[in-house]
Amino acid sequence: xxxxxxxxxxxxxxxEEGSKGKVTYKDFRDAFYIxxxxxxxxxxxxxxxxxxxxxxxxxxxxxxxxxxxxIEKAVERNDSAKRPMYKGVVSSxxxxxxxxxxxxxxxxxxxxxxxxxKIVFCVPAQPVDQEDEDFDVGYHEDVIVKLLTEVGYxxxxxxxxxxxxxxxxxxxxxxxxxxxWGAGMVNVCVMLxxxxxxxxxxxxxxDWVDRMAAVATGExxxxxxxxxxxxxxxxxxxxxxxxxxxxxxxxxxxxxxTTKQLAAAMEGHKSIPKFKDPLPVVVAGGTSKAKGxxxxxxxxxxxxxxxxxxxxxxxxTDPLHAxxxxxxxxxxxx
Amino acid sequence: xxxxxxxxxxxxLYGTAFIVGFIIGRMTVxxxxxxxxxxxxxxxxxxxxxxxxxxEIDEKKFVTSISIDSLEKKGKDLGTQTIVExxxxxxxxxxxxxxxxx
Numbered sequence: 267x268x269x270x271x272x273x274x275x276x277x278x279x280x281x282e283e284g285s286k287g288k289v290t291y292k293d294f295r296d297a298f299y300i301x302x303x304x305x306x307x308x309x310x311x312x313x314x315x316x317x318x319x320x321x322x323x324x325x326x327x328x329x330x331x332x333x334x335x336x337i338e339k340a341v342e343r344n345d346s347a348k349r350p351m352y353k354g355v356v357s358s359x360x361x362x363x364x365x366x367x368x369x370x371x372x373x374x375x376x377x378x379x380x381x382x383x384k385i386v387f388c389v390p391a392q393p394v395d396q397e398d399e400d401f402d403v404g405y406h407e408d409v410i411v412k413l414l415t416e417v418g419y420x421x422x423x424x425x426x427x428x429x430x431x432x433x434x435x436x437x438x439x440x441x442x443x444x445x446x447w448g449a450g451m452v453n454v455c456v457m458l459x460x461x462x463x464x465x466x467x468x469x470x471x472x473d474w475v476d477r478m479a480a481v482a483t484g485e486x487x488x489x490x491x492x493x494x495x496x497x498x499x500x501x502x503x504x505x506x507x508x509x510x511x512x513x514x515x516x517x518x519x520x521x522x523x524t525t526k527q528l529a530a531a532m533e534g535h536k537s538i539p540k541f542k543d544p545l546p547v548v549v550a551g552g553t554s555k556a557k558g559x560x561x562x563x564x565x566x567x568x569x570x571x572x573x574x575x576x577x578x579x580x581x582x583t584d585p586l587h588a589x590x591x592x593x594x595x596x597x598x599x600x
Numbered sequence: 601x602x603x604x605x606x607x608x609x610x611x612x613l614y615g616t617a618f619i620v621g622f623i624i625g626r627m628t629v630x631x632x633x634x635x636x637x638x639x640x641x642x643x644x645x646x647x648x649x650x651x652x653x654x655x656e657i658d659e660k661k662f663v664t665s666i667s668i669d670s671l672e673k674k675g676k677d678l679g680t681q682t683i684v685e686x687x688x689x690x691x692x693x694x695x696x697x698x699x700x701x702x
Contacts, residue, residue, distance in 0.1 A: 280679070281688075289686040292679040313674070320678055325670035333678060361666070369668045373678040386644075394638060405661040412663050424644040436691050440698060455640070460698045462640035537639050584684070591688065596644050598692035599699065 267379045268600075269419075270429075270593030271387040273371070273410060275351045275473065276449030276552060280374050281590035289594070291587050294374050297347040298366050299336035302328040322369065332370065337488055346488040353398075353450040353469050354390035355406035368413050378418045385419040386597035388426040388589055390451050391465040394531060401469075422600065427455030428462050429592030434548040434582050441541070443574075445524075446589055447551035449473045452524050456532075458539050468527050472553035475520055479512035494556075501558040517556060525566040533573050544575035550582035550589065645699050 270281040280292040303309040312329055319335040331339050340347040350356060350367035357363060375385065389407050407423045414421035430444040430453075440460035446453040449472040456464040473487075480490045490509055499510040502518035532538055549563060564579035582588035642648030 283688055284683060286689075287685060287687045288683055289688050291682050291684070293682070294679040316675060319675045321675040322671040323674050324672075329674075330671070332675075335675075365666050365668055365671070368666050369671050370678065372668070402661060405663070408660065408663045413666075422644075425640075428640075428644055432695055433691075436694060440695070460643075460695065460702070461646075462643050464638050465640045466638040531638050535638070587684075591686070594688055595692045595695060598689065599696045600645070 268384040268386070268594065268597035269375065270590045270595070270597055271371075271375060271385055271414075272426075272429075272587075272590035272593060273351075273387050273389075274448045274552075274589075275349060275354055275451070277586065278370060278374050279587055279590040280376075281587065281594040283594065283598075289591065291590065292374055293586070294370060295333040295337065296351060296367075296370065297333060297336045297349055299331045299340045299345075299347045300328050301331070301339070302326070330366065332366070337492065340486075340488045341492055344486060344489075346486045351450070353393075353401065353473075354448065354453075354467070355401055355403060356409055357400055364409065367409075371410065371413055372417055375414065375417065375419070381418055382420045383418070384597045384600060385414055385421050386424050386429075386593040386600065387414070387421060388429050388593055389423045390426055390453050391455075391467040393451065393467045393469045395527060396469045422597075424593060424596050425453070425455060425462065425465050426589055427453040427465060427467075428457070429589050429596060430548065430550055430582070431455050431457040431462070431592065432595045433588045433592035434550070435546070438546050441543075442546040442548060444548045444550070445528075445554075447471055447549060447553035449552060452551075452553075454528065454531075456538065458541070463537050463539060464531070464535065466531060468524055470520060470523060471551075475513055475516040475553070478516045479509060482512045482516075483509050485509060499557065501556050501562050503558065517559070518562065520553075521559070521563050521566050522570070525563065525570045525572065528567070529570050529572045533571075538574070541574065544577035546577050547579045548582055549579065550585040552586060554581065554585055 272279040276296055278294045278296050282290050284290045301312055303312050309327060316329060319331060320333045321329050321331040323329055336347040350363040356367055387410055389403050411421045426446050427444050430446050431440060434444060435442045435457060441458050443456050451467045451469055452471050453467045455462050476487045476490045480487045493509045494513045497507060497510045499505045499514045501514055503514055505511040505514055549560060560579060560581050
């Protein structure tokens with residue numbers, strides 16, 4: 267048996283093969299919110315109020331609410347939930363975040379079905395648009411390998427967009443371009459016959475949209491995120507709701523920025539082969555689920571002079587699970 | 601007259617040399633940065649071998665142990681499960697065949 271694990275800034279998704287012809291996905295929102303009671307009575311009241319929620323109690327008496335319950339609680343208090351990861355990686359400086367990520371990953375991945383069960387998890391590529399010494403993919407990878415090994419798995423990392431290629435480019439003989447639009451980053455892979463040629467990432471994605479819309483409207487990020495995920499808006503189109511209008515506008519700018527980065531990276535690059543046929547471009551990830559996203563992305567790709575011939579731009583079959591599915595396929599082959 | 605021709609020729613010569621040098625420099629720097637940044641470092645199945653002629657010390661950040669023993673599980677289990685029809689095994693077989701034939 268083997269498992270695939272998508273360790274994302276916003277979602278952690280585990281994929282495993284169930285009975286023949288079935289795959290089980292387990293999704294968990296990668297967020298936490300800490301409440302520290304000041305009196306014993308407050309402790310009892312808070313604990314009672316958290317009945318039915320996902321939470322843990324720390325030895326200093328504080329309650330750590332996890333997952334979507336953390337976001338709901340933060341919104342309730344007009345505050346923002348925290349993330350154990352930032353822009354695709356865990357930070358060595360944030361001890362609390364590492365501890366909570368360790369807890370979440372151990373709970374979501376569960377115990378291995380046999381000692382040394384194979385598990386493949388995804389990691390982002392080096393970003394092209396930011397130099398940040400806190401962005402350390404090697405450290406991030408080592409943290410996850412260590413914790414999964416402690417649980418009893420044999421763990422290996424795969425590039426996020428490469429995993430997406432293995433999930434989505436089967437009918438294209440594993441030749442094409444994939445973009446994984448996560449919360450923190452956009453990861454890109456150009457693949458030729460199953461071999462990655464180019465991989466890179468950019469550091470602006472769904473969280474950037476939330477942040478910018480929050481600044482523009484004066485709302486906390488969590489409220490913008492909740493409005494974005496539950497509201498009805500079309501990318502690039504005005505909306506009666508000011509938060510959604512801002513979100514739609516920043517989505518437009520994000521797609522414009524990413525397609526420009528993509529065109530700049532590919533233009534005249536020596537490693538890009540001479541593809542004999544036009545390429546499929548597949549997009550996945552939570553950020554790509556907004557209404558009108560794929561159409562606008564295809565248009566911007568053309569407008570911004572993407573230098574390779576494109577056959578089609580399509581959504582992954584299951585945009586939220588595609589990366590973990592790719593990780594599962596890689597785990598079964600390795 | 602002669603002097604002004606010499607000065608003009610010198611200006612043109614130095615100017616051209618500067619522009620050519622600048623363009624070559626920019627092209628070289630751009631290609632070095634771009635290839636360093638985005639070229640795939642092998643694949644999951646065939647990671648790029650380290651160049652043996654370079655001897656480097658491993659400066660990767662050491663991962664300290666993190667204990668989660670102090671976290672007492674109180675609420676419900678983590679994660680929402682969904683089961684979908686998907687013959688992922690056949691996709692894995694196809695990919696394995698491709699890798700084997702390379």
